[in-house]
Amino acid sequence: MIGAGEQDNRGGLPAAVAAYGLWGLLPIFFKSLHHVGPFELVAQRVVWSLALVVGLLAFRRALGPLRAAIVNPRVLLPLTASALFIGVNWTTYVWAVNDGHIVAASLGYFLNPLVNVALGVMVLKERLRPGQSVAIAVAAVGVAIMAATALTTLWISIMLALSFAFYGLVRKLTPVAPMAGLGAETLILMPMALLYLLWLGSHGGIAFGADGFTTAMLIASGAITTAPLVLFAVAAQRLPMATLGLMQYIAPTLQFLCGVLLYGEKLSQGQIISFGLIWIGLILFALDSYGGARRARMAAAT
Numbered sequence: 376m377i378g379a380g381e382q383d384n385r386g387g388l389p390a391a392v393a394a395y396g397l398w399g400l401l402p403i404f405f406k407s408l409h410h411v412g413p414f415e416l417v418a419q420r421v422v423w424s425l426a427l428v429v430g431l432l433a434f435r436r437a438l439g440p441l442r443a444a445i446v447n448p449r450v451l452l453p454l455t456a457s458a459l460f461i462g463v464n465w466t467t468y469v470w471a472v473n474d475g476h477i478v479a480a481s482l483g484y485f486l487n488p489l490v491n492v493a494l495g496v497m498v499l500k501e502r503l504r505p506g507q508s509v510a511i512a513v514a515a516v517g518v519a520i521m522a523a524t525a526l527t528t529l530w531i532s533i534m535l536a537l538s539f540a541f542y543g544l545v546r547k548l549t550p551v552a553p554m555a556g557l558g559a560e561t562l563i564l565m566p567m568a569l570l571y572l573l574w575l576g577s578h579g580g581i582a583f584g585a586d587g588f589t590t591a592m593l594i595a596s597g598a599i600t601t602a603p604l605v606l607f608a609v610a611a612q613r614l615p616m617a618t619l620g621l622m623q624y625i626a627p628t629l630q631f632l633c634g635v636l637l638y639g640e641k642l643s644q645g646q647i648i649s650f651g652l653i654w655i656g657l658i659l660f661a662l663d664s665y666g667g668a669r670r671a672r673m674a675a676a677t
Contacts (some may be wrong), residue, residue, distance in 0.1 A: 387613025391622045394606035397599070399629025402480075404599055405472045406638065408592055411582040413470040415575060416596070418568035419583060420465060423597025425561035428554055431601070440555035445562065453549040458560035460542035462567075464535060471531045477634030478642065479528035482521070483535025484627035485653055488660065489514050490540040498544060506663030514656030517649045524645025553608045557601065624657060 408416060432438045444450045471480040489511055495501040503511070522529050546556060575581040582589050610619060631650075634640040642650070 387610045390606045391610035391614060391619060392625065394603040394610060395622055395625035396629065397603040397606070398626040400633070401468075401599070402472045402477045402630055402633040403637070404592075404596075405469055408582075408589065409473045411589065411593070412580075413466055413473060414571060415582055416469045416593070417462065417465045418571045419593040420596040420600055421462075421561050421564045421568040422572070423594050424600040425558065425565055425597075427597040427601045428558040428561065431605075432554060432558060437554075440552050441558045441562075444551050444555050444559045450549060450551055451559070451563075453545050454551065454556060454559045455563050457542050457545040457549065457556070458563040460538045460545065461560060462564055464538040464542060467531060467534045467538065471535075475638070475640060476528050476531055477630055477638060478640045478646070479525070479531040480535060481627040481630035481634060482532040482650070482653070484539070484630065485624070485650075485657060486514070486518070486532060486536040487539050488623065489656065490536045491543060492660075494540055494544050504663060504667060506666070507660060510656045510660035510663060512656075513659065514653045517652030517656065520645055520652065521649040524643055524649065553604055557604055624661070 405416065411419075429438070429441075432441055444454060468480055471477065492501075492503065492507060492511060496503060518529075521532070549556070551559065572581060572583070583593050584590055610622075614622075635642065
């Protein structure tokens with residue numbers, strides 16, 4: 376007979392795989408909308424994400440946390456910052472994918488865990504274990520090589536890594552549930568999104584409504600944004616953080632494979648060496664994280 380904890384773990388694993396898998400396959404979705412400008416794509420994503428989140432919260436009779444977040448200045452102010460960070464992240468990512476820089480975008484999300492650690496040290500005053508320090512040093516060499524050999528696309532990777540890391544830091548320090556937080560963030564971005572769409576429509580350049588496929592895909596961008604977040608929230612509740620941390624590399628790995636195998640992006644020798652060093656750093660980091668979590672569990676059991 377399976378205990379409740381094991382059932383939770385079993386439910387968390389497929390949720391995590393689905394969440395990171397959806398994030399990893401986002402290039403395919405956005406490539407199908409390559410004829411839509413990145414700013415309209417992000418604006419439509421904001422509109423339909425908000426509609427879906429509000430609908431889900433209303434269905435669950437859980438609009439209270441969203442209202443509470445909006446009327447509380449101590450929560451609304453950091454959520455405004457996180458909304459701007461995620462807006463920059465979404466726009467950079469969509470532009471990068473549709474301009475043929477999926478590999479550079481994937482590098483940003485490979486770097487993200489290491490940037491998170493750096494922010495933890497600088498902002499939260501966390502201490503690095505020796506294994507983490509070695510992992511970050513190896514990855515830093517990889518980034519330096521990337522800077523020397525692929526300077527024209529390095530800004531994409533850094534912009535994505537920093538914007539998502541700062542987004543995660545703000546959300547970590549802000550006491551709000553994932554769905555309510557996303558609802559508040561998209562509500563904050565909504566005026567800018569609507570103004571841009573109205574301006575675009577008045578100039579005859581809006582893609583929404585141009586044909587059935589485009590319209591349906593733009594509406595679906597709300598679900599593409601919200602579904603992985605809901606799945607991730609489920610996984611975060613049911614899986615150990617060490618397991619969840621190791622699984623986060625599914626998304627950038629799939630993005631990398633999409634860029635190279637599906638869309639024929641070429642890798643320079645410098646990029647190959649750089650990615651190799653970054654992957655070695657990530658493996659060392661993951662092994663250290665897993666070992667640290669295991670030691671903590673053993674210490675707690677004694």
